[in-house]
Amino acid sequence: MKTFFMIKPDGVRRNLVGEVISRVEEKGFEITKIKMMMISKSLAEEHYGEHKDKPFFNDLVEFITSGPVVAMQVEGENVVAQIRNLMGATNPSDATPGSIRGDLATELDQNVVHGSDSDTSAERELNLFFSE
Numbered sequence: 359m360k361t362f363f364m365i366k367p368d369g370v371r372r373n374l375v376g377e378v379i380s381r382v383e384e385k386g387f388e389i390t391k392i393k394m395m396m397i398s399k400s401l402a403e404e405h406y407g408e409h410k411d412k413p414f415f416n417d418l419v420e421f422i423t424s425g426p427v428v429a430m431q432v433e434g435e436n437v438v439a440q441i442r443n444l445m446g447a448t449n450p451s452d453a454t455p456g457s458i459r460g461d462l463a464t465e466l467d468q469n470v471v472h473g474s475d476s477d478t479s480a481e482r483e484l485n486l487f488f489s490e
Contacts, residue, residue, distance in 0.1 A: 360390070360433045361441055361474045362483035367425035368468040370394070375428055378458060378471060382432060385444060391431035391488050397423050405486055414467075421467060429487045438480055441473045 365378050382389065397405070402419040409415045432441060446457025450469055453460035463469040474480035 359435065359437045359477070360431055360484065361438045361477075361480040362472075362487060363430045363432045363441055363474075364472040364487075365428040365430075366422065366468070366470055366472060367427060368421075369462070369470040370426050370428060372462075372470075374462055374470060377462070379428075379430075381444060381458060382430075382441070385434075385440065387432050387434040387437060387441070389430050390433050392428065393488075394426050394428050395487075396426055399423055401486065405483065417467060431484055431488060438474055438477055442475065445471050445473050 363382065365375055369375065369378060379389065399419060402422045403410070405422070406415060406418045409418060434440065444458060446453030446459035446463075448459070448469060449466045450459045450463035451466075453463065455461065458471050459469050463471075474483050
């Protein structure tokens, strides 16, 4: 099984890339594709397409395009659920200590990482970021 996982611009800016990747690898997952990249506005709009009609959509697009991200394909057993558990709750104040967001994130809108929420999302997001 595989999923899409990304370190967002705040995580890259704060030099957390090594820490986050170590946590993924320590859990026994394999990173089979990885790249640092700038996300274009059009890719960001497609990536966050399900939020297009929500008031925070433009803020999401602006943030995710504000600096480089590290995009990854991560593989392993039950990887979608396990990576989401490793990330912690979307809102860092609700995230469990020991999770990436619980330990490293400070704000809801800058919460260090993104991970696919289902196998369907994983396939869609992997195609968006790694179709070559």
